[in-house]
Amino acid sequence: xxxxxxxxxxxxxxxxxxxxxxxxxxxxxxxxxxxxxxxxxxxxxxxxxxxxxxxxxxxxxxxxxxxxxxxxxxxxxxxxxxxxxxxxxxxxxxxxxxxxxxxxxxxxxxxxxxxxxxxxxxxxxxxxxxxxxxxxxxxxxxxxxxxxxxxxxxxxxxxxxxxxxxxxxxxxxxxxxxxxxxxxxxxxxx
Amino acid sequence: xxxxxxxxxxxxxxxxxxxxxxxxxxxxxxxxxxxxxxxxxxxxxxxxxxxxxxxxxxxxxxxxxxxxxxxxxxxxxxxxxxxxxxxxxxxxxxxxxxxxxxxxxxxxxxxxxxxxxxxxxxxxxxxxxxxxxxxxxxxxxxxxxxxxxxxxxxxxxxxxxxxxxxxxxxxxxxxxxxxxxxxxxxxxxxxxxxxxxxxxxxxxxxxxxxxxxxxxxxxxxxxxxxxxxxxxxxxxxxxxxxxxxxxxxxxxxxxxxxxxxxxxxxxxxxxxxxxxxxxxxxxxxxxxxxxxxxxxxxxxxxxxxxxxxxxxxxxxxxxxxxxxxxxxxxxxxxxxxx
Numbered sequence: 001x002x003x004x005x006x007x008x009x010x011x012x013x014x015x016x017x018x019x020x021x022x023x024x025x026x027x028x029x030x031x032x033x034x035x036x037x038x039x040x041x042x043x044x045x046x047x048x049x050x051x052x053x054x055x056x057x058x059x060x061x062x063x064x065x066x067x068x069x070x071x072x073x074x075x076x077x078x079x080x081x082x083x084x085x086x087x088x089x090x091x092x093x094x095x096x097x098x099x100x101x102x103x104x105x106x107x108x109x110x111x112x113x114x115x116x117x118x119x120x121x122x123x124x125x126x127x128x129x130x131x132x133x134x135x136x137x138x139x140x141x142x143x144x145x146x147x148x149x150x151x152x153x154x155x156x157x158x159x160x161x162x163x164x165x166x167x168x169x170x171x172x173x174x175x176x177x178x179x180x181x182x183x184x185x186x187x188x189x190x
Numbered sequence: 191x192x193x194x195x196x197x198x199x200x201x202x203x204x205x206x207x208x209x210x211x212x213x214x215x216x217x218x219x220x221x222x223x224x225x226x227x228x229x230x231x232x233x234x235x236x237x238x239x240x241x242x243x244x245x246x247x248x249x250x251x252x253x254x255x256x257x258x259x260x261x262x263x264x265x266x267x268x269x270x271x272x273x274x275x276x277x278x279x280x281x282x283x284x285x286x287x288x289x290x291x292x293x294x295x296x297x298x299x300x301x302x303x304x305x306x307x308x309x310x311x312x313x314x315x316x317x318x319x320x321x322x323x324x325x326x327x328x329x330x331x332x333x334x335x336x337x338x339x340x341x342x343x344x345x346x347x348x349x350x351x352x353x354x355x356x357x358x359x360x361x362x363x364x365x366x367x368x369x370x371x372x373x374x375x376x377x378x379x380x381x382x383x384x385x386x387x388x389x390x391x392x393x394x395x396x397x398x399x400x401x402x403x404x405x406x407x408x409x410x411x412x413x414x415x416x417x418x419x420x421x422x423x424x425x426x427x428x429x430x431x432x433x434x435x436x437x438x439x440x441x442x443x444x445x446x447x448x449x450x451x452x453x454x455x456x457x458x459x460x461x462x463x464x465x466x467x468x469x470x471x472x473x474x475x476x477x478x479x480x481x482x483x484x485x486x487x488x489x490x491x492x493x494x495x496x497x498x499x500x501x502x503x504x505x506x507x508x509x510x511x512x513x514x515x516x517x518x519x520x521x522x523x524x525x526x527x528x
Contacts, residue, residue, distance in 0.1 A: 025203030031210020076398025
């Protein structure tokens with residue numbers, strides 16, 4: 001038997017020995033250590049390394065729909081003159097399992113849009129001061145980072161009141177003009 | 191049975207060890223970085239609990255459709271798919287979207303480099319998370335120590351005389367390695383950053399039609415009647431029309447035909463109901479500076495919003511009147527042209 005083959009056989013026996021395999025198993029710790037040390041946690045959980053299969057689900061209106069709630073469709077008014085306003089209450093819910101904060105952006109179209117103002121109140125009747133959006137131009141009305149909270153044990157929900165106003169000093173050139181607006185609500189896990 | 195169990199365990203340990211070494215070497219040589227995915231926003235491609243491997247690449251190498259891990263706000267990492275890329279040079283502005291999300295992330299990410307995910311393994315993230323916890327560390331270190339002990343321990347089982355390695359050295363080496371690895375794991379666990387929220391959802395709500403009022407003229411032209419003009423009373427022209435809308439008032443201007451000179455202007459308001467009569471008396475005192483008869487004037491009536499006078503009807507009712515010297519009465523105003 002050539003010396004080389006003998007050495008190979010001896011190495012194979014050594015490599016398969018209990019000691020060698022036991023020493024090799026230390027490598028598992030090395031792998032775990034490397035991976036754990038370098039691992040970046042990404043997604044929607046926390047440093048406690050909890051995993052979640054949860055979700056968030058923003059719903060609008062009393063019908064709890066994703067889009068086109070009946071409430072804002074009633075934000076319609078013909079024959080507006082300076083000082084006219086129209087209001088509606090819009091319920092917003094999170095029927096998912098994660099808490100979220102949400103933002104709103106407005107896209108408005110039509111010649112009248114430039115003259116309209118939007119106020120959003122944190123109540124159902126548009127009473128008091130508009131704390132969410134204060135008399136902003138409809139074309140640029142927005143808010144962000146509003147946490148949706150609810151009473152303990154209940155679905156997180158709140159009702160906002162929207163008021164669209166044609167200000168008293170609106171220009172006469174807006175006569176006969178029309179507008180529509182779409183509010184886009186985007187929720188992100190808080 | 192014990193022997194089989196021991197052999198199996200040793201073999202499994204050795205395989206795990208080789209994998210671990212391969213993983214550590216690969217991470218080092220190819221710059222791969224493990225990413226534990228803790229939410230389902232990239233599902234179903236990358237499910238919750240997956241372990242992904244990412245390689246850092248320059249921003250210019252990124253393409254739409256790549257799955258990247260980038261730092262979000264507050265040092266939290268987000269793993270999402272690139273929806274669009276803007277910018278040139280070293281910096282790129284990324285719009286990211288989770289596979290399972292209806293909308294793109296509100297936040298834009300400005301990056302000069304990003305970790306591009308090259309592979310992912312379901313459930314491995316769960317395993318790594320468990321192994322990285324104190325209980326997992328204890329079990330894995332304990333397991334390896336038990337294997338070492340059973341291989342080098344009592345010596346009841348045959349120590350191979352041909353063993354190349356000296357008897358003490360591997361044990362000492364192993365203890366040192368275990369200590370180093372344990373310290374590494376501990377350091378790794380303590381530096382794991384909390385991750386940013388990655389779920390988004392979107393809803394839209396539209397208004398109905400919002401329409402502004404258009405100011406309208408009275409439906410019919412003003413009627414003109416001659417009033418006064420008998421002895422002792424000056425004659426004047428009275429214009430009468432129907433009130434169109436309770437929100438309205440009426441502006442008038444009187445201009446001299448020929449030179450267009452405005453000789454009178456003003457507003458007539460009324461508290462009357464819709465369709466009640468509104469009148470404007472065009473007298474000589476209204477037409478200041480008019481001294482002679484035989485001059486034509488146009489009286490123009492327009493509707494306005496009484497609360498917002500800049501809202502004025504586009505159209506006009508025009509009524510022609512004229513001045514006239516009446517015997518025994520004097521200078522008067524009469525309907526129609528001279």
